[in-house]
Structure formats: structure tokens, C-alpha cells
Amino acid sequence: MIEIKTIEFARPLAGSAGNAVYAELKRQIVNLELPPGTPLSEKEVSVAFNVSRTPVRESFVRLAQEDLVLVLPQRGTRVSLIDPEMVLEAQFMREQLERAVVRLACRDFPEDLLAELNRNLALQKECVQRHDTRRMFELDEAFHRILFEGCRKLGTWSVIQQMNANLNRSRILWLSTDPQWTPLYEQHRDMYEAIVRRDEAKADRIMQEHLSLSIANLPVLQKKFPNYFK
Template identity: 45%
Template sequence: MDVVIIDKIVQESTREYVYRFLKSNIMQLRLIPGSALSEKEISQLLGVSRTPVREAFIQLSQEYLLDILPQKGTYVSLIDIENVDESKFLRETVERVVVGIACTEFPSDKLFELQSNLALQELCMEQKNYLKFYDLDEEFHKTIFVGCKKARTWSMIQQMNTHYNRVRMLNMAGGYNVTPVLNQHKELVLAIKEKDVALGIKTIERHLNKVKFDIQELYRDHVDYFKQQNPVLR
């Protein structure tokens, strides 16, 4: 099992630790879609009892990341295009409004965070560190929501975004035409700085629609990761 063992956080319960370990490895595609998981194997790997592993399995199944099939076993869920499409719809609907707010009024300290984040994104591009770029991408969008006092809205979106984010991770980890992502982030920061609502909304619409055009190429190269054949996003 090609996974990364993470450190347990102080005051974190065993169930929370197992959940975080599994979700991290699923989202980073170290546990690939369709692969089987064993309670016994995970408990031995982490040195914990099987009960917190079972509880983590249940929680991850509720987030559509694991399929628990009675009498058959537990499997990392295949990427479901209907799930991706619904998440994309939610992000498009909500984030264009949030970006409009950001382009009207945005705290200077959060703008500085966005600009600092951009500098690190450029460094990751130079070093071809696409996994770190993904983390910075997530933090970039979260900062916009937080700056607009919509942190809880961001958390709600993230609960639905598991399949959508695996597609994005697959895209970035493979280095599939990541440059436009960075350029669009720069345009978003410019729009927020200049209070240009039209530019901000136009840019976020193009930005979130990128996955629509990437999905066919990703499917071609990783057909076994997807639930549907010939996936198409609306």
C-alpha cells in the first residue's frame, strides 16, 4: 500500500486520526479509485484497534469516498461524474457571488495573504511541485471566502467537493496544463485589488469551468478511475 503515514495531532482522537489519514491518502490519489481497503490491514498499519478504523470507514462512506459493500468488502469509490457536476454547479453558483463581494470590499490583510499565496504558487510551478500547488490553490480560494466572512460557506462546499477535488488533484498531479490556473489566480487578485467586479466574475467563471474541458483528457489517461464511461460535464 503506497500511502503516506501522517503524525497524530495532540488531543486528536484515534478515530479522527484514522479518518484524516485515510482521507488525505484518498484525496491525494495514493489510495486510487477502486482499490480495496481492509479494516485489519489499516489497523495493523497504524497500530490501532479495528473499531476506530470501522468508524472512519463509515464517515468516509457518508462523504462518498468509500463504498462499503456487504459481504464483498470496502473500496475507494470511483470518481462519479454526476457528483463532480453537482459540486461544480454549487461552486459556480456560490463562488461567483463571493468573488463579486470580494471585488467590492476586501480586507487589506487578506489581500496580502492572496498575494503571498500567489508568490508561492509561482515557486511551485517553477519546481513542478504540483501537489503543493494544489494545497495553495485550496488555500487561495478559502482566503477569498474568509475575507468575505463566508468561512462556513466554504466549509459546507468542501463537504460536497470530494469527487470534484479528486479530479482537480488528478489534473494537477499529472501537470495537465496547470499554467492557466495560476494566470487566472493572478487575474482574480487584480480584480479584487482594482475592485473590478466584471473582471472578477468573468475570471472565476472561466476558472471553475476549466475542469469541464480537462475531464475528457483525464478520462482518457485514467479510465479505470471513473464510474461512468465517456464522462461529460455540463
């Protein structure tokens, strides 16, 4: 049986078992707890989560729409391999939108969310020392989400998330294999300082350099983990 971390249904996520199973499976796939190529059985997942097969089947359909699982008739379902083309496309979209957002942030950004960015940076600095891959990814995502929130563009952030699955898996893979996280933290810190100083040109340049990290090591990852990629 595949090893799936179960979730507590005393407080179902988003009000239904189907949403809860979907959210947890997606989290485990993105975090590579269920690596690319892992076979998924409706029966095994339903037993692991103590639900019927219906919410599991619905979850597989939603995950397939996001290219996180591959449903093969008569051959079963498995976690999809990371598609390099989709990684590049997601990074392209994210770069265009995030550079625009960080420029907006330099013009007008709420003080309370500026303070939240600063708190996030303090947690990132601690995380670099502990080298907690999952937590660093979460803090990285939170930092960028706060930028969109401060610019009143959370709808745009949601659109980005719909295309981000392959990119996020490659980012997690990179974080888990690269021991040098200090540059990542320093870029976030420099972005924050550019926003405080309202320096649009510097913030834009740093964001471009920062997001290029998402794909800079893609060829290395493909060579090191050939079974994870298409």
C-alpha cells in the same frame, strides 16, 4: 498489504484517533495516493496506524458518507470510483457560490487577507516552476478559502467541502497529467488584481473561466483513466 502512509499519534488530529485516521485516509484518497478502486481492509489499516479496528470502522463510515469509499457487505471496502455526475454537481455549486464571493470581495476585502492572497500567489509562481502537484493543489485551495474568509463566509466554504471530494480527485488527476500550470496561476493573479481594482465584472468573468477548468478535461481524463471513473 496496501501501502498506507501512517501518521504520528503523539499529537492526535482533532483530539481522537478516529478523527486522525479519517483525516489522513481522506487526504490520501483525495490526493490519489490511494487510487480509485483500491481495496481497504480494517485489519490492514488498523495495523498501519497502530489503532484498534473501531476508529478504522468509524472512519470508513464517514468516508462512505462522502462517497470516498464503498462498503460492500461480504465483499469488503474499497476506495470509490470517481463519479462524473458528482463532479459536475460539485462544480456547479462551487461556481455559483464562488462567483458570488469574488464579487463581494471586490466591494470589501480586508487588507491583511489581501496581503495573504499576494503571498499565496508568490508561492504558486514558485510551485509552477517546481511542478509540485500536491503543493499546487494545496495553494489553489488556500487561495479560494482566503476569498471566503475575507468575505466572512467560511461556513459556506465548509458546505462546499462536503461535496467536493469527487471534484477534488479529478482536479488532482488533471494537475498530475497537465504540464501547463501557468494559465491556472495567471487566472488567480488576474482575480487578485480585479479585487484590488474593485472590478466586479472582471473578477466574476475570470472566476467563471477559472472554475470551468475543473471540468473541461473531464472527458479526456475518463478516456485516459477508465478504471478510475464510474
